[in-house]
Amino acid sequence: MDKVKIPIKKIENPNKRQVCYSKRKMGIFKKASELSIMCGAEIAIIVFSPAGKAFTFGSPDINFMVDKYQNFPVYINDKKVDKSWISEQEYNFILRELDAEKKHT
Template identity: 60%
Template sequence: MVRRKKSMGRQKIEIKRIQNEEARQVCFSKRRSGVFKKASELSILCGAEISVVVFSPAGKVFSFGHPSVEAVVDRFLVGNPRQQHPECGGGGGLDSHREAAVRELNRKCMELHDMLEAEKKKRDALEKEIKKEKEGEAGRWIWDGDEDVERLGMEELQELERRLVELRSDVARRADQLLQESFVFKPQFLAAAPLGSGGGAAAGVHAVKKEAADVHYPGLDAGGFGGYGHGFFSSRI
């Protein structure tokens, strides 16, 4: 006959602080899960509202709550206990939780609706500005250089003339600026001017500026646009 090995059976564990740090952490994780499980079972079986908050030895926080930790804590701090039901399995807690969840969702929905309306107003304002800008640009005709001048109407020709006049003025002003800069940085350029011509360097500057001013741009005379064809690109002023 084989003798069975006697088991030590279930032994009572002495409740005291665990000295080994690793063993202490393992014990904390297991027991924390057990506490949360029991709290969940209590809320399901009895419809109880429960909240459990645990800080680990390292300072990490863990929590469990039904319907939520915040709801239970707020109710506790306000001190407005719910009317107790005689039976343990009453569904008053769950109904209250649903009502609170619906109110919270409605509040968030209204906030999102207000934000959406504000964004729509911003979009409409931007669309109006863009439309206004486009209409303003559409009212301005720009010659791209590829269009036959002979096919332009009176308003388009007048606009082209105005732009060409402005361009001629800009070109003359820029040429005058470059000439002046050239005289400042290259004074030897004036050596060709005869000393007896009166004024020396001043006479040379006057002669060059007069020559630049006498540059003739065909088509900009009072007579109209004779001599202009293709290939002239105008920039928006």
């Protein structure tokens, strides 16, 4: 029996959209966990809900992964590139969202 192909478009019904978001969020976190366990990959995922709330997954830890990313040098054509594209304000916002999520869990 073949799966029914669902077209990729915005779900207009807010209740159905929330249910779909919740299921898919858990699905992507599960896949990330499996990838981390099976392959030893270090993974960080930050997902913002339609309401603007941040949800995170990190293996080994989301804070470790964010710090590692922020301190990782970027090279393009053998030249080190400045990563100032993420502003200090955006970075602090993400950290506040992570702290708020930790308090709720």
